[in-house]
Amino acid sequence: MGVLNVTPDSFSDGGEFARPADAIARGRRLQEEGAAIVDVGGESTRPGADPVPVEEELRRVMPVLEGLRGIPLSIDTSKAAVARRALELGAELVNDVTALRADPALARVVAESGAYVCLMHMLGEPRTMQAAPRYEDVVSDVAAFLEERLAFAVREGIAEERICLDPGIGFGKTPDQNLELIRRLDRLLAIGRPIVVGFSRKSTLGRVLGDPRATTGTMPASIGAAITAYERGATVLRVHDVRETYEALAVAAAVAHGKVTR
Ligand code: HH2
Numbered sequence: 001m002g003v004l005n006v007t008p009d010s011f012s013d014g015g016e017f018a019r020p021a022d023a024i025a026r027g028r029r030l031q032e033e034g035a036a037i038v039d040v041g042g043e044s045t046r047p048g049a050d051p052v053p054v055e056e057e058l059r060r061v062m063p064v065l066e067g068l069r070g071i072p073l074s075i076d077t078s079k080a081a082v083a084r085r086a087l088e089l090g091a092e093l094v095n096d097v098t099a100l101r102a103d104p105a106l107a108r109v110v111a112e113s114g115a116y117v118c119l120m121h122m123l124g125e126p127r128t129m130q131a132a133p134r135y136e137d138v139v140s141d142v143a144a145f146l147e148e149r150l151a152f153a154v155r156e157g158i159a160e161e162r163i164c165l166d167p168g169i170g171f172g173k174t175p176d177q178n179l180e181l182i183r184r185l186d187r188l189l190a191i192g193r194p195i196v197v198g199f200s201r202k203s204t205l206g207r208v209l210g211d212p213r214a215t216t217g218t219m220p221a222s223i224g225a226a227i228t229a230y231e232r233g234a235t236v237l238r239v240h241d242v243r244e245t246y247e248a249l250a251v252a253a254a255v256a257h258g259k260v261t262r
Contacts, residue, residue: 001074001238002030002038003200004061009052011046012201012216020061024067034246039238040064040086041076041242045097047130054081060080065089074118080105083111087113097122098147099173100156111157117237118164118196119149123172130172138177139184142167164236166196175204182225185232199225200240200245200256223248233258 006023008015017023027038041053042060052060057079065073065086074093075086080103083094092115099119100107110117121142123133135141146165167181167188178199181188188195191208199205205221206214217225219241226237226245230252239245253259 001196001236002027002033002035002058002242003198003240004030004038004064005044006040006042006064006178007044007052009046009049010041010044010204011220014044018167020063020067025062027064027068027071027073027173029242030242033243035242036075037072037094037236038068039074039093040068040091041095042082043077045126047126047170048106048128053238054079057065057082060083061082061086062089065091074116078102078106080109083115084109084113087115093118094118095150096120097168099145101149102151106160107153110153110162114159114162116162116164116167117153117158119146119153119195120166121145121168121171126171133172133174133177135177138173138180139187142181143187143191146188150191150193160193164194164196165191166198166238169199170204175207178202178204179208182232184227185229185234189233195233196236196238197234200237200241202241219244227252 004027005013006017008018017026040061042057060133069090073091074081074095075091076095077083078096083106094110094115095118097120119186123129153163169178193218200222201216203214203216223245226239228250
């Protein structure tokens with residue numbers, strides 16, 4: 001999954017693709033470089049980010065979705081109105097970092113469209129989530145949350161085979177908790193749905209490399225995280241640097257299966 005942030009303030013690439021023409025070119029390139037799906041987002045969810053009004057989010061993402069018609073697209077939003085327009089324009093997956101908790105109308109939009117949905121774990125909300133994350137046991141707590149949200153989505157009429165789950169790396173977790181979620185990914189796989197992991201450029205990677213104040217991670221560190229998550233069973237890797245990650249994954253897949261699987 002290639003990341004396409006159409007925002008002025010995303011944590012690693014804010015403002016780079018704020019102009020529709022730049023964002024469209026970037027989206028096409030991500031697909032050429034090997035992304036199976038391009039995830040278009042118009043609201044940053046970085047720690048401390050403020051919410052964006054629906055009109056502004058639509059203004060950011062609509063021209064980009066229109067310009068990328070025909071490419072497999074996912075919409076990174078928590079808002080039913082944004083998801084509805086994106087699905088009308090051909091998006092196939094709704095990537096909701098609130099796991100259908102923020103907008104009560106979103107579950108029905110997904111159910112009625114027959115789209116795929118990604119349900120992600122987050123403790124608290126972006127403005128405050130890194131303040132003091134606390135868990136009994138981070139892996140069991142995240143697994144219990146995802147099981148509850150999966151059951152909710154199915155009750156709302158979303159077909160189970162359309163749902164994937166995401167531990168939400170960096171969303172209300174310490175660096176050690178982020179690493180533990182990948183180390184013990186088998187617990188999340190046991191839920192029985194495909195697992196999405198988004199470790200790309202996140203600050204934990206910079207901390208691992210020795211900078212206690214890092215707010216981002218490097219590309220090579222991101223690739224290391226993607227490969228580790230893949231080796232532990234993740235199905236979808238959400239990444240900014242598609243070509244480099246794709247090449248690394250092709251080798252890991254060739255070792256695992258004796259061939260390139262894509
Ligand atoms: N991470 C971000 C945004 N959306 N969606 C899923 N499913 N999983 C993630 O880990 C995830 C996500 C944050 O990264 P990014 O989009 O690069 O930054 P920002 O939220 O600042 O736009």
